[in-house]
Amino acid sequence: MSFLTLSLALVFVLIPLILTKTLNLGLGKDTIIATIRSIIQLLAVGYILTFVFESENLIYIFLMVVLMITAATHNARKKGASIQGITWKLVLTFIIIEIVTQGILIGFKITPAEAQYIIPISGMLIGNSMVLSILFLNRFTAEIEARKEETELILSLGGTPKQAIHHSLITSIKASMIPTIESQKTIGLVQLPGMMSGQIIAGADPVQAVQFQLLILFLLLTTAAVTSIILGFLSYPTLFNSRMQLVKWPDKNNDPA
């Protein structure tokens, strides 16, 4: 696709712009900003990836993954600001996700140890892990607030912090995993996954594209389970002190790290 052809695709930006103006939705400015940002960001990534793929230098792959983890942590930490040290808990979670998944993929020779495979797969997994973290932290902080009396009841009867928080923790882990599992149930029926569609459009064999997509789906399942569980078990102890008392949460506007 040439840049001229791509510029014709801007017609699809004009349609929502005309609609938002006609219906007074007030979204014109946001639509233009989103369009410009996506063009700049994706083109920049395209050129960076070309450079990284051609250089075949492991340092660049490492730096790309570090950048992804930094961006994902920055995005997700706001949702868990009331949990002490959430920044490092998120970083650790993303690192574990990256090591476990890439370790299995490369270790079992499922995918080659090349930038062309490592970077896009890492992007999908860390991105998914970030969304899962946000879902988990949103639900977990809400559960703790809502079940404060129940948590203190269990503590007052001689329960441990783990017993006191168990219900909130399990509910939050389940709630954050449900969207991933549910979306996989209807995949291929309601929508074709973006990566698979991209491969087919680029001329790949549809069956091979499906095989690759299945691999990603299974990886996303692992990511979903591992992210919520690691983050949950890293987070709950910070809610209690050494006397097994529920500690007061810091102001959400304060730096949690």
Next chain:
Amino acid sequence: MNTEYAIELENVSYSDGPLKIIKNVSGSFRKGKITSLVGPSGAGKTTLFRLCNGLISPTHGTISIYSKNIQEYEPTKLRRNVGLALQNATMLQGTVYKNLQLPRSLAGETLTEDEAADLLTKVSLDKDLLKRNVGDLSGGQRQKVSIARTLVNQPEILLLDEITSSLDRVSTNDIENLIEKINKENGVTIIWITHNLNQATQIGDDTWVMMNGELIESGPSSLLKNPENEKVKQFAKGDFI
């Protein structure tokens, strides 16, 4: 420190941020006796209970249980031994049996249906309630289940926070009798918060009067009829029928 006392407080203060809730309280609760804790709302009575159960720690001062600093107790053991039943009688969703089982399951043990039924009988409730959902209980039944649940741990000290405040006369009488029964039969030290000064005089051996985070006066339960402190006189005035 004296073993005559179940709980001793020495210059105990507790602050929540800039707010001073308990202010330099010193005093003791006699072992095996019933002490009524009275005072207007916001006096710090419930906070004092939370301090004694170890849910929070004093900002300053020392609390001792049987002459041993509360900080030296393993928190779970302390809380099983110093039972706490709060006014709101928080319940887990599910049946009465599930709620009665809770303290045992936390200790990795099981409470049999027979044991649970005995507990219900002890708090003057029909054992048929065992299978009932806690959402279907009346206020009085809920309070009694809350007390029964605290008794599962067989605490030596029992802290009861305004457990009769929302009950009718019959249920209140039941609870009063139950408090005396638990104290006499099992030698449990009971400290209970009540707003009813007649009740405090009749049921308690001792009385503590707290106001604005301070212990204003303490002594035998009869002190409310003839208090020495002016503030207590004012507080008691009009509350006696």
